[in-house]
Amino acid sequence: MLEALFRRVEDKRDDVVALTQDLIRIPTINPPGEAYTPCAELIGNRLARRGFQVRYIRAEDTPGDSARYPRTNVVARIEGRRPGPCVHFNSHIDVVEAGHGWTFDPFGGEVKDGKVYGRGACDMKGGLAASIIAVEALLEAMPDFPGAIEISGTVDEESGGFGGVAYLARLGMFSKPRVDHVIIPEPLNKDRICLGHRGVWWAEIETKGSIAHGSMPFLGDCAVRHMGAVLDRFETELFPKLAAKHTDMPVVPEGARSSTLNINSVHGGQPEGFDGLPSPCVPDSCRMVIDRRYLIEESLDEVKDEVMSILDDLTRTRQNFDYRIRDLMEVIPTMTDRDAPVVRAVADGIREVLAKSPDYVISPGSYDQKHIARIGHLHDCIAYGPGILDLAHRPDEFVGIDDMVDSAKVMAQATMALLGMAR
Numbered sequence: 001m002l003e004a005l006f007r008r009v010e011d012k013r014d015d016v017v018a019l020t021q022d023l024i025r026i027p028t029i030n031p032p033g034e035a036y037t038p039c040a041e042l043i044g045n046r047l048a049r050r051g052f053q054v055r056y057i058r059a060e061d062t063p064g065d066s067a068r069y070p071r072t073n074v075v076a077r078i079e080g081r082r083p084g085p086c087v088h089f090n091s092h093i094d095v096v097e098a099g100h101g102w103t104f105d106p107f108g109g110e111v112k113d114g115k116v117y118g119r120g121a122c123d124m125k126g127g128l129a130a131s132i133i134a135v136e137a138l139l140e141a142m143p144d145f146p147g148a149i150e151i152s153g154t155v156d157e158e159s160g161g162f163g164g165v166a167y168l169a170r171l172g173m174f175s176k177p178r179v180d181h182v183i184i185p186e187p188l189n190k191d192r193i194c195l196g197h198r199g200v201w202w203a204e205i206e207t208k209g210s211i212a213h214g215s216m217p218f219l220g221d222c223a224v225r226h227m228g229a230v231l232d233r234f235e236t237e238l239f240p241k242l243a244a245k246h247t248d249m250p251v252v253p254e255g256a257r258s259s260t261l262n263i264n265s266v267h268g269g270q271p272e273g274f275d276g277l278p279s280p281c282v283p284d285s286c287r288m289v290i291d292r293r294y295l296i297e298e299s300l301d302e303v304k305d306e307v308m309s310i311l312d313d314l315t316r317t318r319q320n321f322d323y324r325i326r327d328l329m330e331v332i333p334t335m336t337d338r339d340a341p342v343v344r345a346v347a348d349g350i351r352e353v354l355a356k357s358p359d360y361v362i363s364p365g366s367y368d369q370k371h372i373a374r375i376g377h378l379h380d381c382i383a384y385g386p387g388i389l390d391l392a393h394r395p396d397e398f399v400g401i402d403d404m405v406d407s408a409k410v411m412a413q414a415t416m417a418l419l420g421m422a423r
């Protein structure tokens with residue numbers, strides 16, 4: 001059976017290339033969320049022709065949704081001949097802007113030397129195409145399969161997934177009993193299984209001051225200097241403390257195996273006026289946005305306490321220090337068990353197709369698995385796909401055609417195993 005299945009996938013080599021090209025040629029740039037509907041329809045029309053029931057679900061009133069930029073998701077489901085579990089492949093259809101430095105047309109889908117080039121080739125239209133090919137091959141080779149198979153194309157992953165997977169998860173579309181196993185073909189390399197991601201805490205800190213004439217700063221109180229005091233304590237205390245924390249999570253790249261903090265932005269004082277000349281005032285407000293990525297060994301309370309204790313200490317020790325802090329986003333770290341069914345099934349596929357043992361990794365940044373875990377309460381979920389992680393969001397992004405075919409075989413074999421079919 002497995003041989004026949006792999007042959008079907010091989011036979012679809014040209015098809016997976018053409019599908020990837022078609023997907024790349026729809027520039028689903030986010031923000032603002034361009035061309036989501038035609039891209040969802042490309043997927044939906046194709047799967048409807050193969051017997052899937054297709055639903056288009058617009059995430060109304062989610063960030064960015066408007067008549068001009070509707071947040072259109074597509075969910076396609078096909079039922080087997082008898083009851084059984086459901087395997088779901090979820091891909092985001094949005095891509096980040098092309099940016100500069102391309103030598104290929106970012107939305108041309110050109111093929112050269114065994115690679116398809118374009119924005120989203122690797123992250124993650126190549127992975128989406130591979131999963132569709134894998135499922136189509138399986139349906140042809142085993143038309144009497146049990147259970148159900150779903151394929152979704154969802155929006156806004158690059159901006160947090162609120163109108164995409166989070167929205168669908170709230171509708172129960174990523175929960176049992178509807179769905180049992182989820183594979184997200186994000187670009188993590190075809191021989192690696194991504195078990196989850198680190199946690200995220202975004203927050204905005206504001207220091208307060210009082211406005212006065214810039215020629216007499218002693219009459220006011222400079223909010224930027226107060227923020228400078230915060231940054232000083234971050235440099236001397238917080239950064240060394242975070243760098244010393246190491247995780248047992250197999251995060252890639254290696255540098256992300258510690259806790260990290262990015263100072264995302266600092267804004268203070270009045271905006272510059274004509275010709276960049278200053279408004280001669282003492283700043284009465286300074287805002288800083290921090291991006292803290294944390295480990296499964298840490299709790300969110302502890303992560304927040306490290307920052308708050310510095311701010312509270314400054315309140316006690318620094319004259320007129322006054323601050324405000326606001327949470328912008330929280331994501332709990334997720335790590336699927338290595339013995340989970342979806343992990344074992346994909347690992348077996350990698351051993352069979354690539355004749356090597358898989359590497360188990362954790363993503364440094366988060367992706368839609370967070371919503372499936374937290375809102376859907378579904379934990380049999382991984383990311384596995386053909387793209388090369390380091391190419392994501394870069395100029396001349398590409399996906400290897402062999403990598404798509406190989407990973408499609410792995411996905412097809414894993415689906416067969418998860419549906420309980422004998423090989």
Ligand SMILES: [Zn+2]
Nearest residue numbers: 123124157186
């Ligand atoms: Zn992605």
